[in-house]
Amino acid sequence: MQRQQSFGTDADITNLMDRRKRIGMIWRAGLLFSTTLAILFLALLLFSVLDSSFGYVALRNEVEVSSLVPGKRAIAELSRQELEAVAKANLSKGILKRVEYEKSLDKRTEHDLEGLLEQYVIKPTVLKTWTLSDSLFRTKAIQEYVEGESRSYLTFTSWIDPQFITNDQSADPLHAGIRTALLGSLWIILITLLFAFPIGVGSAIYLQEYAQENRFNRILQLNIFNLSAVPSIIYGLLGLAIFVRAMESITSGALFTGISDATANGRTILSGGLTLALLVLPIIIINTQEALKAVPATLRMSSYGIGATKWQTIWYQVLPACIDRILTGTILAVSRALGETAPLVIIGASTFISVDPSGIFSKFTTLPIQIYQWSARPQGAYRNIASAAIIVLLVLLMVMNSAAIYIRDTLSKKKRWES
Amino acid sequence: MEYFEMKAPHPFGRKRRVHERVIETTLFIFALLSILITVGIAVILVRESFLFFSDPAVRLLDFFTGKVWQPMIGLFGFLPLLNATMTTSIIAIILGGPLGLFVAIYLAEYASERTRGILKPTLEVLAGIPTIVYGYFALTFMTPLLRTLFGETNVEIYNTASAGLVIGILILPMIATMAEDALVSVPKELRLASYALGATKIETTCKVIIPAALSGLSATFLLALSRAIGETMIVALAAGAGPKLTANPFKAAETMTGYIVRISGGDVSYNSVDYNSIFALGLVLFVITFTLNLVSRTVSGHFHQEYD
Numbered sequence: 001m002q003r004q005q006s007f008g009t010d011a012d013i014t015n016l017m018d019r020r021k022r023i024g025m026i027w028r029a030g031l032l033f034s035t036t037l038a039i040l041f042l043a044l045l046l047f048s049v050l051d052s053s054f055g056y057v058a059l060r061n062e063v064e065v066s067s068l069v070p071g072k073r074a075i076a077e078l079s080r081q082e083l084e085a086v087a088k089a090n091l092s093k094g095i096l097k098r099v100e101y102e103k104s105l106d107k108r109t110e111h112d113l114e115g116l117l118e119q120y121v122i123k124p125t126v127l128k129t130w131t132l133s134d135s136l137f138r139t140k141a142i143q144e145y146v147e148g149e150s151r152s153y154l155t156f157t158s159w160i161d162p163q164f165i166t167n168d169q170s171a172d173p174l175h176a177g178i179r180t181a182l183l184g185s186l187w188i189i190l191i192t193l194l195f196a197f198p199i200g201v202g203s204a205i206y207l208q209e210y211a212q213e214n215r216f217n218r219i220l221q222l223n224i225f226n227l228s229a230v231p232s233i234i235y236g237l238l239g240l241a242i243f244v245r246a247m248e249s250i251t252s253g254a255l256f257t258g259i260s261d262a263t264a265n266g267r268t269i270l271s272g273g274l275t276l277a278l279l280v281l282p283i284i285i286i287n288t289q290e291a292l293k294a295v296p297a298t299l300r301m302s303s304y305g306i307g308a309t310k311w312q313t314i315w316y317q318v319l320p321a322c323i324d325r326i327l328t329g330t331i332l333a334v335s336r337a338l339g340e341t342a343p344l345v346i347i348g349a350s351t352f353i354s355v356d357p358s359g360i361f362s363k364f365t366t367l368p369i370q371i372y373q374w375s376a377r378p379q380g381a382y383r384n385i386a387s388a389a390i391i392v393l394l395v396l397l398m399v400m401n402s403a404a405i406y407i408r409d410t411l412s413k414k415k416r417w418e419s
Numbered sequence: 420m421e422y423f424e425m426k427a428p429h430p431f432g433r434k435r436r437v438h439e440r441v442i443e444t445t446l447f448i449f450a451l452l453s454i455l456i457t458v459g460i461a462v463i464l465v466r467e468s469f470l471f472f473s474d475p476a477v478r479l480l481d482f483f484t485g486k487v488w489q490p491m492i493g494l495f496g497f498l499p500l501l502n503a504t505m506t507t508s509i510i511a512i513i514l515g516g517p518l519g520l521f522v523a524i525y526l527a528e529y530a531s532e533r534t535r536g537i538l539k540p541t542l543e544v545l546a547g548i549p550t551i552v553y554g555y556f557a558l559t560f561m562t563p564l565l566r567t568l569f570g571e572t573n574v575e576i577y578n579t580a581s582a583g584l585v586i587g588i589l590i591l592p593m594i595a596t597m598a599e600d601a602l603v604s605v606p607k608e609l610r611l612a613s614y615a616l617g618a619t620k621i622e623t624t625c626k627v628i629i630p631a632a633l634s635g636l637s638a639t640f641l642l643a644l645s646r647a648i649g650e651t652m653i654v655a656l657a658a659g660a661g662p663k664l665t666a667n668p669f670k671a672a673e674t675m676t677g678y679i680v681r682i683s684g685g686d687v688s689y690n691s692v693d694y695n696s697i698f699a700l701g702l703v704l705f706v707i708t709f710t711l712n713l714v715s716r717t718v719s720g721h722f723h724q725e726y727d
Contacts, residue, residue: 020619020622021619023619023621024619024620024621024622027621028529028620028621030521031521031522031524031525031529032525032529034517034518034521034522034525035521035522035525035526035530035538037518038518038519038522038542038591038592038595039538039541041588041591042545042588042592044556044560045548045552045553045556045560048555048556048559048560049552049555052559198449199449199452202445202446202449202450203446203449203450203452203453205446206443206446206447206449206450207450210443210446210447211450219454220450220451220453220454222716223453223454223457224453225716226457226709226712226713227453227456227457229642229645229708229712229715230460230649230705230708230709230712231645231646231648231649231650231651231676231705231708232649232651233649233651233676233679233680233701233704234460234464234649234701234704234705234708236679236683237460237463237464237679237697237698237701238456238459238460238463240683241463241467241698242459242463245689278456281452281453281456282453309438309439310439310443311438311439311442311443332547339547339548339549339550339551339552340549341549341550341551341651341652342550342651342652342655342676342680345655345680345683345684346679346680346683347683348683348684368549368551368652371551371552371555372551372554372652372655372656375551375554375555375558375559376656383555383558383559386555387555387559390551390552390555393549393552394548394552397548397549401544401547
């Protein structure tokens with residue numbers, strides 16, 4: 001009976017156990033729900049991007065096809081001869097001359113001619129766009145809208161298509177493309193990689209292999225951790241003050257070529273790339289340090305044992321043993337640079353440039369900046385091309401991530417101490 | 420000792436030594452560069468801020484206590500900007516904090532090895548999605564959602580609630596992965612001892628694991644808060660332009676980062692008050708986030724001492 005006095009009756013104990021079990025179940029359900037919610041949020045994120053990339057568009061032509069060729073209602077119905085004739089008759093002299101200069105009309109494909117007519121003669125304007133889900137489930141409302149607007153017609157559009165990638169920037173969402181932005185992004189990450197990789201790996205080697213355990217080196221290490229968490233916008237301010245202003249003669253190329261693009265001043269690919277190099281440097285250092293840490297000390301000892309110097313040990317033994325992890329870490333750091341927007345907006349990436357970047361002293365715009373500018377516009381069609389550009393960006397990042405995983409999986413099999 | 424000095428040096432010896440010294444020095448200079456970045460940031464921000472505060476239109480006291488930020492008419496009170504930054508960050512932490520922690524607990528304590536193997540890399544990949552994509556999401560999904568839920572008259576097209584919620588979603592994977600690391604690194608003995616005393620799984624988690632991982636968890640939250648405060652593209656797109664002192668999260672208000680982006684995105688001439696003001700705000704931002712990071716780092720440092 002002693003037990004009953006201190007712990008209650010058997011029934012009490014069963015009750016208590018049941019209650020504790022119930023609480024456990026409720027928590028478990030709550031945790032599972034939270035996890036599902038988190039996944040759901042992120043799924044919604046991807047869904048909202050995909051949803052806006054496809055869907056119906058209501059268009060209105062400035063010039064009707066029927067007024068160009070009587071009896072025809074859509075441009076697709078025209079034959080090749082008709083297309084050529086219409087193009088010759090309706091394109092303004094200046095445009096015709098330019099177009100002929102690029103490639104003469106009779107050598108162009110049917111698709112090409114249709115594109116020309118659309119852009120310069122028919123000039124469709126976007127009245128309203130719908131998302132993919134609306135296009136599938138609210139067809140009635142869409143039909144009503146189109147019937148309510150005179151001379152408007154519907155087409156189902158995929159905002160992301162090969163032309164979207166190869167076209168120039170344009171004020172017209174139907175013909176805008178991301179070629180300049182894509183090239184800008186590639187140039188920028190090339191510069192970033194060129195500066196950040198050697199310096200980052202070098203610093204990591206110093207900190208991990210050479211640095212003695214003292215106050216100075218501890219500060220160095222703490223500082224790198226802190227830098228990796230400094231908001232990217234601060235790096236933008238740093239880049240603006242140092243690369244764009246203080247080093248303008250170098251970053252604008254005036255020092256080397258004598259002539260510089262006066263409108264670019266310091267706001268060039270070089271400035272952008274260097275700014276992002278500073279941004280990803282701490283990340284590369286930390287990742288490389290992790291890689292170096294994973295190399296067993298026995299490898300170094302055996303190398304010293306046969307008379308190799310410190311650097312010989314690092315260069316011939318340690319680095320080859322962890323190069324896979326270093327590369328993986330670097331790729332991830334560069335993919336961070338690829339998606340950065342704020343620092344480049346701060347240092348003044350161009351909003352609209354008509355020529356492709358041709359070197360490190362060119363003005364530039366990048367894919368994330370293009371997305372920012374399109375998203376910020378209130379008109380619907382810009383949102384659609386913003387989402388299409390996001391898909392391109394995400395695909396690029398996915399390719400880089402897969403490359404990192406591929407490198408990790410193929411190179412790590414060759415590790416000597418693990419086989 | 421003398422024996423070695425008398426001998427002729429090894430044919431490679433001297434060359435090797437010089438070689439080694441050169442390499443070590445080069446690597447050391449590379450490592451110093453990271454200190455230079457910090458010093459550079461500090462010097463630039465302080466110098467330009469000094470220019471800003473030495474402008475006759477700006478008074479230091481007004482900067483910290485003024486309730487209106489309108490450079491056009493010479494009013495530089497940064498409270499509205501700070502208020503908006505705080506609103507978005509707090510909303511973000513309220514959403515992302517508990518949710519991230521719950522996901523972490525689920526991953527660390529409940530999920531099977533297989534589920535964890537899928538979920539954790541997924542979260543890490545999602546943590547790598549550029550913030551501009553989240554900004555787009557705030558503008559095209561979260562804002563319309565809030566407007567349908569709470570009525571279009573109550574919720575403005577640009578509002579801090581939408582930006583804050585999406586920042587919460589942004590920091591969620593980061594909190595989840597970091598908190599999970601903190602939970603997993605609690606020694607297994609503590610867990611087993613708790614089970615041996617008859618505690619259930621959730622009792623073990625709440626009363627043993629979480630207190631043991633508290634320093635790691637606080638470090639995670641501080642870092643997440645710092646990330647939320649410094650977040651730029653989401654607020655630039657969704658929180659609205661124009662500093663406004665308001666407690667209503669459904670109204671548009673510009674954050675510090677949003678202001679910096681808007682001003683530098685336009686054509687500002689160097690040495691104007693506007694131009695200098697972004698550096699002053701940058702300094703405030705840098706001090707806040709740097710302090711948070713430092714505290715976070717120190718807190719998690721204590722943690723490792725306890726168990727290692």
